[in-house]
Amino acid sequence: MGTDKMSWISQIMPSKIRTEGGNRRSVPEGVWSKCTNCNAVLYSAELERNQHVCPKCGEHRRLDARQRIDCFLDEQQRVEIGADVAPLDPLKFKDSKRYKDRLAQAQKDSGENDALVVMQGRLFDMPVVVCAFNFNFMGGSMGSVVGEKFVRGVNAALSNGAPVICFAASGGARMQEGLLSLMQMSKTSAALARLAERGIPYISVLTNPTMGGVAASLAMLGDVNIAEPKALIGFAGPRVIEQTVRQKLPEGFQTSEFLLHHGAVDMIVDRRDLREQVHRILSILTQQPALSTSQAAHS
Amino acid sequence: MNLDYLDFEQPIAELQQKIEELRHVATGSEVNLSEEIGRLESKSRSLTEDIFGKLTSWQVAQVARHPRRPYTLDYIEAIFTDFTELHGDRAFRDDPAIVGGLARLDGRAVMVIGQQKGRDTKDKLHRNFGMPKPEGYRKALRLMKLAERFRVPIITFIDTPGAYPGIGAEERNQSEAIARNLFELARLRTPVISVVIGEGGSGGALAIGVADHLAMLQYSIYSVISPEGCASILYRSAEKAAEAADAMGVTSSRIYELGLIDEIIPEPLGGAHRDPQATANNIRSRLLSNLERLSQVSGNKLVEARYDRLMRHGRFKE
Numbered sequence: 001m002g003t004d005k006m007s008w009i010s011q012i013m014p015s016k017i018r019t020e021g022g023n024r025r026s027v028p029e030g031v032w033s034k035c036t037n038c039n040a041v042l043y044s045a046e047l048e049r050n051q052h053v054c055p056k057c058g059e060h061r062r063l064d065a066r067q068r069i070d071c072f073l074d075e076q077q078r079v080e081i082g083a084d085v086a087p088l089d090p091l092k093f094k095d096s097k098r099y100k101d102r103l104a105q106a107q108k109d110s111g112e113n114d115a116l117v118v119m120q121g122r123l124f125d126m127p128v129v130v131c132a133f134n135f136n137f138m139g140g141s142m143g144s145v146v147g148e149k150f151v152r153g154v155n156a157a158l159s160n161g162a163p164v165i166c167f168a169a170s171g172g173a174r175m176q177e178g179l180l181s182l183m184q185m186s187k188t189s190a191a192l193a194r195l196a197e198r199g200i201p202y203i204s205v206l207t208n209p210t211m212g213g214v215a216a217s218l219a220m221l222g223d224v225n226i227a228e229p230k231a232l233i234g235f236a237g238p239r240v241i242e243q244t245v246r247q248k249l250p251e252g253f254q255t256s257e258f259l260l261h262h263g264a265v266d267m268i269v270d271r272r273d274l275r276e277q278v279h280r281i282l283s284i285l286t287q288q289p290a291l292s293t294s295q296a297a298h299s
Numbered sequence: 300m301n302l303d304y305l306d307f308e309q310p311i312a313e314l315q316q317k318i319e320e321l322r323h324v325a326t327g328s329e330v331n332l333s334e335e336i337g338r339l340e341s342k343s344r345s346l347t348e349d350i351f352g353k354l355t356s357w358q359v360a361q362v363a364r365h366p367r368r369p370y371t372l373d374y375i376e377a378i379f380t381d382f383t384e385l386h387g388d389r390a391f392r393d394d395p396a397i398v399g400g401l402a403r404l405d406g407r408a409v410m411v412i413g414q415q416k417g418r419d420t421k422d423k424l425h426r427n428f429g430m431p432k433p434e435g436y437r438k439a440l441r442l443m444k445l446a447e448r449f450r451v452p453i454i455t456f457i458d459t460p461g462a463y464p465g466i467g468a469e470e471r472n473q474s475e476a477i478a479r480n481l482f483e484l485a486r487l488r489t490p491v492i493s494v495v496i497g498e499g500g501s502g503g504a505l506a507i508g509v510a511d512h513l514a515m516l517q518y519s520i521y522s523v524i525s526p527e528g529c530a531s532i533l534y535r536s537a538e539k540a541a542e543a544a545d546a547m548g549v550t551s552s553r554i555y556e557l558g559l560i561d562e563i564i565p566e567p568l569g570g571a572h573r574d575p576q577a578t579a580n581n582i583r584s585r586l587l588s589n590l591e592r593l594s595q596v597s598g599n600k601l602v603e604a605r606y607d608r609l610m611r612h613g614r615f616k617e
Contacts, residue, residue: 082617090557090614093546095533144613151610173501173523175533178547179559182523183612185502186509189478190485190609197486213523215474216462216502221482235473235502236464240528244464254469264472 035059051271060228060271062208064110065117065132068167072275073121073130081118081129081156082149091178099176106137114145115170118153120162124279124291127162129153133169140170142214143177147184150218154191163201163282168219172212185217192221201285203278206233206256206265224281225265227256305361307350314343347569357541359550360526362518363497367572369579371398371413371456374496377579378586379404379411387438391471394435396427396463397507399442404454405587410446412439412507413456416497430463433476436506440480443487450598452490452590455507460525462503477506484509485609488598492589494564494582495519511605512589515551516578517566522549559612
């Protein structure tokens with residue numbers, strides 16, 4: 001707590017009754033929440049209207065796949081692709097927990113089959129296909145289901161000429177499916193190569209975090225790569241790099257801003273501007289008219 | 300302790316030492332020890348067969364990383380003629396962790412590319428332990444595109460712990476370098492044959508391994524993350540690497556069962572380093588027959604078939 005708004009409270013309250021940090025749950029869950037960056041107490045409904053961007057400091061909070069799609073697509077004419085594709089446990093993988101159990105838990109917690117949701121829909125009436133990662137499902141890791149659903153999304157785009165937009169949020173390939181997960185990198189990249197040959201645009205939006213095998217395949221292959229502000233994006237994790245090179249990593253290493261500076265992404269776009277910005281790019285690439293001001297105002 | 304032999308091979312090492320000692324004695328004396336030596340040699344062979352007949356995944360990983368194991372340049376030397384190394388990505392630097400160049404295989408034109416590890420300390424550092432940086436992958440891509448232009452088939456040798464996790468590598472976009480290779484390899488109109496000869500370390504291996512024919516040497520490994528990396532994340536201790544190796548199924552036989560490789564190329568008893576020439580001969584004959592087969596296929600058909608292969612990868616239900 002060091003914000004200006006709180007400082008007068010700290011001055012008049014004896015230190016014993018002040019609660020430091022966020023361990024005490026005096027606020028009923030769901031109605032209010034606290035910004036993890038600036039600690040501002042936020043009204044949940046307002047936060048949702050603001051696409052889960054903190055109105056005080058601009059922190060982009062994590063969205064799950066459905067929230068992401070809700071923020072991005074027009075409300076009408078949505079059709080989900082590959083909703084029934086579900087994971088198996090081909091290796092009978094077990095570490096401290098069985099993969100089967102981890103999957104069951106993640107499915108129960110998220111209500112999703114796996115870490116990717118694919119939706120055909122419209123963006124200001126333009127037909128598009130959206131692939132959105134669910135970081136809350138096993139760290140958004142890519143196994144057989146994520147790869148397959150992504151490819152089905154690309155196939156849908158191929159059959160109706162719709163651009164593809166992917167929102168990545170992933171720790172990388174899913175270890176529990178072993179080499180099958182690695183092969184999803186080449187599978188998804190091959191599908192994107194086909195999309196490119198057909199002249200259909202692909203926009204990759206990299207959100208916090210996009211790492212490992214997902215960064216090193218579908219997420220870095222956008223015709224235009226867009227990052228959300230302050231996302232962590234990279235191939236190797238910062239801890240692994242620090243252990244390898246045995247030196248301190250530079251300030252801001254692997255953030256969106258670092259990637260923009262080094263030329264890895266085309267732009268950093270505030271989530272609240274994404275719909276219009278992506279439409280602007282796609283309408284130019286596909287030689288369609290720009291949005292009218294009244295359409296844009298409705299966004 | 301003999302460093303030529305791995306921990307679990309020490310019983311073999313002891314027998315071999317006895318055999319050496321007897322040979323030494325035999326040269327200087329009248330006593331005929333050949334019968335005894337012969338007996339010990341056959342014992343050593345059956346002991347080796349026994350040990351190698353039931354290697355754990357972790358033991359296979361150790362053979363795959365054996366300091367004497369032949370590396371890419373050793374196989375290039377043993378298998379090809381007229382090897383002409385080509386350097387650099389034309390943008391930043393030459394990466395010694397990936398070698399590549401034109402060569403002939405039984406007279407046929409080929410492009411050979413592979414990760415290269417170092418043998419002694421100085422060489423290891425020079426080769427960055429076989430861990431390529433973005434410029435390495437971009438060099439590989441340049442050579443692949445060059446090969447495609449003249450419809451020269453591509454042969455890649457995979458042997459890397461993984462792509463290099465460093466500051467400069469991230470600054471130059473390691474992710475994009477790997478992703479771009481996967482993207483371009485998927486539509487390359489010339490045959491690609493890949494052989495995992497040692498360690499197939501994750502995306503850093505795959506970036507030169509999207510192929511029309513993918514083979515693994517018997518005691519090589521191929522994995523989505525190193526056993527140590529998996530252990531430190533999922534088991535919270537790098538010491539559990541043996542368990543992780545087994546759980547992930549990193550050996551050629553497990554990966555063959557999953558249908559992700561086309562064949563396993565056999566190694567001599569005790570591993571490739573016990574007889575590099577024999578191993579090279581095995582690789583060579585498999586390269587030749589697959590090259591023969593793939594050379595007959597048109598560019599379009601190749602790309603079509605490669606695409607179908609890639610799309611089949613995955614296990615799910617619906």
